[in-house]
Amino acid sequence: MPAEKTVTAEDLAKGQREISISEFFVKNKHLLxxxxxxxxxxxxxxxxxxxxxxxxxxxxxxxxxxxxxKPVSEDRFIVIVEDNGPGIVKEQIPRIFAKLLYGxxxxxxxxxxxxxxxxxxxxxxxxxxxxxxxxxxxxxxNPKKQAHYFELIIDTKTNEPKIVQENDVDWEEKxxxxxxxxxxxAKYQKGNQxxxxxLKQTAIVNPHLxxxxxNPEGEKAEFPRATNELPKEPKEIKPHPHGIxxxxxxxxxxxxxxxxxxxxLQNDFCRISPKVAKEVCEKSSLDxxxxxxxxxxxxxxxxxxxxxxxxIMSPPTDCVTPIxxxxxxxxxxxxxxxxxxxxxxxxxxxxxxxxxxxxxxxxYGGSLPSDELVKLYRFANRVPLLYQLSACATTKSVxxxxxxxxxxxxxxxxxxxxxVVILIHVASVWVPFTxxxxxxxxxxxxxLKELKLALQEVGRKxxxxxxxxxxxxxxxxxxxxxxxxxxxxxxxxxxxxxEKKEKISENLNKILKKSLKDFMPKEExxxxxxxx
Amino acid sequence: MxxxxxxxxxxxxxxxQKIVKQIYKEKNPEIEVPIRxxxxxxxxxxxxxxxxxxxxxxxxxxxxxxxxxxxxxxEVASISYNLLKEDKHASLRDVFYMAKRTIPSTKVNIVxxxxxxxxxxxxxxxxxxQSREQLNVNANKNGSVAxxxxxxxxxxxxxxxxxxxxxxxIPSNVENIKFKKxxxxxxxxxxxxxxxERLHEDKFWAKQKCIIVSSxxxxxxxxxxxxxxxxxxxxxxxxxxxxxDPWGFxxxxxxxxxxxxLAHISEKMAIPNxxxxxxxxxxxxxxxxxxxxxxxxDTDLSRLKQIANYDWFKNNKEWQxxxxxxxxxxxxxEIQALSSRGISFISDTYLxxxxxxxxxxD
Numbered sequence: 001m002p003a004e005k006t007v008t009a010e011d012l013a014k015g016q017r018e019i020s021i022s023e024f025f026v027k028n029k030h031l032l033x034x035x036x037x038x039x040x041x042x043x044x045x046x047x048x049x050x051x052x053x054x055x056x057x058x059x060x061x062x063x064x065x066x067x068x069x070k071p072v073s074e075d076r077f078i079v080i081v082e083d084n085g086p087g088i089v090k091e092q093i094p095r096i097f098a099k100l101l102y103g104x105x106x107x108x109x110x111x112x113x114x115x116x117x118x119x120x121x122x123x124x125x126x127x128x129x130x131x132x133x134x135x136x137x138x139x140x141x142n143p144k145k146q147a148h149y150f151e152l153i154i155d156t157k158t159n160e161p162k163i164v165q166e167n168d169v170d171w172e173e174k175x176x177x178x179x180x181x182x183x184x185x186a187k188y189q190k191g192n193q194x195x196x197x198x199l200k201q202t203a204i205v206n207p208h209l210x211x212x213x214x215n216p217e218g219e220k221a222e223f224p225r226a227t228n229e230l231p232k233e234p235k236e237i238k239p240h241p242h243g244i245x246x247x248x249x250x251x252x253x254x255x256x257x258x259x260x261x262x263x264x265l266q267n268d269f270c271r272i273s274p275k276v277a278k279e280v281c282e283k284s285s286l287d288x289x290x291x292x293x294x295x296x297x298x299x300x301x302x303x304x305x306x307x308x309x310x311x312i313m314s315p316p317t318d319c320v321t322p323i324x325x326x327x328x329x330x331x332x333x334x335x336x337x338x339x340x341x342x343x344x345x346x347x348x349x350x351x352x353x354x355x356x357x358x359x360x361x362x363x364y365g366g367s368l369p370s371d372e373l374v375k376l377y378r379f380a381n382r383v384p385l386l387y388q389l390s391a392c393a394t395t396k397s398v399x400x401x402x403x404x405x406x407x408x409x410x411x412x413x414x415x416x417x418x419x420v421v422i423l424i425h426v427a428s429v430w431v432p433f434t435x436x437x438x439x440x441x442x443x444x445x446x447x448l449k450e451l452k453l454a455l456q457e458v459g460r461k462x463x464x465x466x467x468x469x470x471x472x473x474x475x476x477x478x479x480x481x482x483x484x485x486x487x488x489x490x491x492x493x494x495x496x497x498x499e500k501k502e503k504i505s506e507n508l509n510k511i512l513k514k515s516l517k518d519f520m521p522k523e524e525x526x527x528x529x530x531x532x
Numbered sequence: 533m534x535x536x537x538x539x540x541x542x543x544x545x546x547x548x549q550k551i552v553k554q555i556y557k558e559k560n561p562e563i564e565v566p567i568r569x570x571x572x573x574x575x576x577x578x579x580x581x582x583x584x585x586x587x588x589x590x591x592x593x594x595x596x597x598x599x600x601x602x603x604x605x606x607e608v609a610s611i612s613y614n615l616l617k618e619d620k621h622a623s624l625r626d627v628f629y630m631a632k633r634t635i636p637s638t639k640v641n642i643v644x645x646x647x648x649x650x651x652x653x654x655x656x657x658x659x660x661x662q663s664r665e666q667l668n669v670n671a672n673k674n675g676s677v678a679x680x681x682x683x684x685x686x687x688x689x690x691x692x693x694x695x696x697x698x699x700x701x702i703p704s705n706v707e708n709i710k711f712k713k714x715x716x717x718x719x720x721x722x723x724x725x726x727x728x729e730r731l732h733e734d735k736f737w738a739k740q741k742c743i744i745v746s747s748x749x750x751x752x753x754x755x756x757x758x759x760x761x762x763x764x765x766x767x768x769x770x771x772x773x774x775x776x777d778p779w780g781f782x783x784x785x786x787x788x789x790x791x792x793x794l795a796h797i798s799e800k801m802a803i804p805n806x807x808x809x810x811x812x813x814x815x816x817x818x819x820x821x822x823x824x825x826x827x828x829x830d831t832d833l834s835r836l837k838q839i840a841n842y843d844w845f846k847n848n849k850e851w852q853x854x855x856x857x858x859x860x861x862x863x864x865x866e867i868q869a870l871s872s873r874g875i876s877f878i879s880d881t882y883l884x885x886x887x888x889x890x891x892x893x894d
Contacts, residue, residue: 478596484638485603489593492610493555496548507555511594514558 020157025100025125031435032122037075040126041186042195042386044079045069047119048180049202050383052083053209054113055178059086062228063206067199068214069188076131077186077216082179087141090148097124097137097180098152098161113383123182125154130185134164138179140171147171188216193386199223201377201384204331205323205425226330232321237429238270240315241307243353249307250300253292261295262288271313280306317348317355320427323382328361328423336421338363340465343423344457351446356428358450361421362458364465368419374398374408376415378441379425385439392440394424397451406459407466422458424451482512537616540667543660544613551606562590563605566658566796573795575843580788581802582844584658584795600640601652605659607631607642608652615668623670623704624650658796664753670704674752676725677702678732679743682713692743699732702745704754706761714766718887719743720809721751721759723774723783727867727878734879740887743768751787753794756801759787763803770803771892773883776811777864778835781845781855784808789844807892810882811865813857814891819882824872825863832864850893 029035033043045067056063061084070078088096100121124135140147151165171177190196199213203223208230211223239248258264265277272280281288283306286299295303323331328343343361350356368375378385378394389395395415403409403416410416432442441447490504547563554561565588566572572587593602611630615622622630628646635642643649657664664671676699681692685703689712692700720742722728728746731737737744743762747755763770772787774780788806790798816822828836839845840855858864870878885891 481638481640482594482599484635484640485593485599488635488642489603489606492606493548493552495610496545496606496613497552499552504552504555507558508561508593511555511558511560 023156025122025156026129029122029126032119033438034122034126037185037187038189039193039387040184041069041077041079041188042193042198043119044123044126044182044184044186045081045195046198046383047123048079048081048182049199050113051120052081052085052178053202053206053382055085056083057230057233060230060233061085061176062208062210062225062230064210066212066214067195069195069216071188071216072183075185075187076183077188078181078183080179080181082174082177084174084177087139087147087176087178088137089141090139093137093139093148093150094152094161094163097121097135097150098154100125100154100159113381120180121154123184124152125156127182127184128153129156131183133183136181138169138171138181140174140176140178143175147174196221198384198386200335201379201386202382204335204377204423205328205379205382205384207323207327207331207334223335226334227327231323234321234429235316235319237315237319237355238268240271240350240353241265241269241310241312243315243430246301246304249304250297253295253300256292258292260288261286261290261292264292270315276310276312280310283310314350315353315355317350317357319429320348320355320357322357322359322427323425325359325361328359328425332361332363332421332423336363337367338419338421339365340462340469342458342461342465344454344461346450346454349446349450351428351432351444354428354430354432356426356431356447356450358447358454359423359425359427360451360454360458361423361425362462363421363423364462365419365469368421370419371417373415373417374420374422377421377423379423380431380433380438380441381427382425383438385441388434388440391434393443393447394426394441394451396443397448397455398422398424401452401455401459403459406463408462420462422455424454426451479512483509486512537619537668540660540662541613541616543662544609544616547609547659548606560592560594561602562592563602563659564588565591565605565655568654568658568793568795570792573792575789579799579802580804580844581798582790582792582795583798604631604643604648604652605655608649609656609660612653612656612667612669619668621668621670621705623672624653625672627653627669654793663797663800665705665707671752671754673701673703673754675702675745675747675755676700676728676732677743677745677758678728679719679737680713680715680741681711681743684710684712693738697729697732699728702747702752702754702758704752706754706758709758709761711762711765714762714768715741716743716766716768717741719745719759719762719768719770720883721745721755721770721772721787721806722867723780724748724867727773730875731879731883734876736879736883739879740884751783753797753801756787756803759806760801760803763805770806771809771887772806773809773867774811775864775866776813776816776858778832778839778858780811781808781839782835785839785842785844807894809886809892811867811869812891812893813854813861815882816861816865819870819873821865821869821872824869825861825865828862828864833859833862854893 034040049065049067052065053063064084066082068080072078097120127133127135134151134153137150137152138147146168149167149169150163153162153164155162196215199211203209203211207226208228210225213221252268253264256264256268258267261281262277265272265280266274278288284302286303322345325343325345329341332341341363345359346357348355348357376395376398378392385392398415399413408416408418408420426441426447432444434440434442486505486508490501490508493504494501551561551563566584567587567589572585573582574585576583591602591605592598608627608631611627625646628643628649631643631649632641634640653664653669656667677692678695678699679692683690690700725746725748728744731744745755745759759770762768772784774783784806787803790802836855836859845851845855870882
């Protein structure tokens with residue numbers, strides 16, 4: 001036997017330790033949208049702005065958000081995002097901003113911008129890791145009281161907030177609201193996938209939002225609101241049995257307050273009636289009265305299969321709030337200079353037990369460049385998606401729609417070309433993304449189908465407009481041409497007859513006005529060329 | 533202004549007045565233009581010429597398809613009117629440039645191409661019933677002539693036998709030429725200038741006592757008028773020498789019966805006693821040209837069919853035979869194919885033989 005050292009379990013144990021949250025973060029920051037300095041800036045602003053608007057809407061306050069990027073040095077910036085939301089109670093502030101995976105949105109099924117509760121604390125942590133500076137939070141919950149001010153860092157070993165400084169401050173210009181200030185290493189660059197682009201698109205799909213933006217160069221841009229009406233408050237729904245994973249079912253069985261299996265099914269899911277609950281129990285050979293926490297894993301698996309094979313009514317769809325055709329058009333008009341606007345809001349539909357709505361908007365002509373590919377603005381729950389264009393279900397749908405039928409040119413397998421902005425919004429209680437960084441919508445057949453129908457509908461509207469427009473333009477051109485010919489003919493006739501040029505012109509113009517319509521071609525056949 | 537011009541300017545003034553009257557009545561102004569197409573010509577058996585029928589079409593100003601043509605017609609009418617007033621002559625090319633300009637604040641030219649102004653001039657001839665020359669518009673000089681003829685042109689005496697290698701070039705307007713001495717037995721008109729040069733170098737006209745005339749391609753009005761005057765005023769027969777193909781046959785046809793495009797002036801132009809000398813299908817075998825043929829293209833074949841259907845060929849048995857034979861041959865032969873037998877074969881053998889044996893198609 002060669003003298004090879006045997007590794008014991010104890011030896012291995014020496015190398016086994018808890019992974020610190022910061023290590024995890026550094027290794028996985030690309031999953032969270034911090035791949036590079038430029039994207040980190042965008043992600044930080046995005047998380048803060050999404051939270052701000054969500055908070056305002058939940059409190060039914062018409063949102064007013066101010067974003068400022070202050071340059072510190074060439075690769076260092078301070079991001080400040082201020083809202084007029086309800087503020088955050090003092091006790092919660094440290095955990096919301098300085099504890100990863102803490103939030104209100106992960107556990108519920110309801111349309112909101114953020115979903116995982118990872119965003120803003122990850123941004124704070126990114127700032128802390130790259131600059132060593134704490135995140136500075138100011139929040140005011142009562143107009144009559146002072147605001148709370150915190151300087152926070154995350155204990156990267158324990159994932160617990162550490163308060164560097166805490167005191168009450170005056171914040172007179174706001175009744176209530178929250179102000180987040182994060183210093184971070186980043187890169188500011190304009191163009192596609194820029195902060196500027198993100199904010200512009202956010203303004204389009206949130207016409208109730210008033211946004212002020214000051215970029216690192218000190219330029220101030222204002223995006224005024226187009227409506228004072230807040231979107232309908234989204235309803236929270238219980239999960240639909242067809243939309244959950246086995247693991248979640250097991251966790252739900254464990255956590256439920258229901259005393260019996262039947263009760264659990266009826267109360268913790270939507271669309272399960274007593275009759276359906278009994279049917280599912282029978283199918284799984286489980287007792288309706290069994291205690292949910294006692295259900296073993298194998299039994300849970302059977303239950304999961306029975307749930308999926310049972311016909312259950314689709315989930316209610318009133319929990320999804322569309323932007324609406326009217327407001328999409330208003331939003332586009334506000335930010336895109338075009339001559340024709342249209343929008344389509346599809347009726348709600350369901351994928352894997354999750355209700356969703358697809359909406360499309362389209363702007364055509366005006367100052368949009370006609371020799372480029374169309375611009376595609378993608379949104380999930382009103383949040384612009386700027387990365388992974390080609391991986392997204394929306395892009396696939398636009399490419400596979402035959403735009404030539406609607407008056408645009410298109411090469412095979414490419415976006416169409418023309419003076420067009422296409423807006424696509426997918427709203428759902430749970431938008432399926434292809435990855436954690438939430439940049440591309442997954443290709444569910446139900447979603448693809450709705451996308452296609454919505455795009456075809458705006459396509460048809462566009463085609464009608466183009467046709468009408470082209471016809472009108474042709475008529476104008478013709479009238480124009482006659483007008484241009486008149487002085488020539490009048491001059492020649494005047495020479496031949498000694499009549500006044502002006503008088504001939506005047507009369508010809510009179511005839512032109514009188515019956516332009518009558519002169520449109522109908523007897524082309526009569527005049528014909530010659531042989532030879 | 534010459535007296536003769538009065539009549540022409542009056543015709544143009546009348547055209548203008550007609551249109552202005554319509555305009556003052558707030559009617560869509562129109563010009564009545566006789567149709568110049570096969571559908572509106574007929575073969576007059578009595579005079580044996582192609583004659584224009586009575587069909588006309590109205591050219592409206594306020595009509596998408598007519599408007600530009602209308603404008604061009606009036607424009608060219610005014611150009612001609614000015615020429616007449618100033619007693620100046622312009623070429624077709626001149627007229628094109630006089631009309632070619634961009635209408636202010638558009639990208640539209642009054643005329644883009646000379647064919648447009650040329651065609652409008654032909655229309656004007658019909659509308660005003662005046663010939664192009666009377667409108668003071670001349671075609672370019674085209675074609676050469678040589679032979680033992682002495683003429684007087686604008687006070688100069690010219691001897692067609694003493695003009696070096698180029699011969700006399702035929703002007704567009706030959707109305708005022710006086711023939712002072714004509715000694716020729718016949719005239720040969722040929723399609724190819726190169727062939728004319730061959731014959732001229734060989735002094736064919738001196739040896740044969742004839743006049744040789746050529747142009748490049750389709751015969752111009754000046755040449756047709758010159759030939760017509762020579763044959764009528766001095767009773768000299770005319771023979772036509774062209775390539776063996778439908779296009780060559782049509783050159784002969786135009787000389788003899790008038791052209792479809794200019795059917796309105798056939799009477800003044802047609803030369804009914806013209807005879808076709810060659811190249812004929814029979815010549816191919818007789819002179820051993822089988823190896824020098826060019827295969828027909830589709831356009832050649834369809835043109836052949838068209839020509840075979842023209843009234844004046846249709847009712848002519850000999851020509852039908854010729855056309856049928858050409859169709860069967862499925863190929864064409866150029867006059868120069870004769871050079872395969874020797875450079876002067878055409879002047880030494882081919883033409884003298886043909887004329888001696890009176891091998892003509894009529």
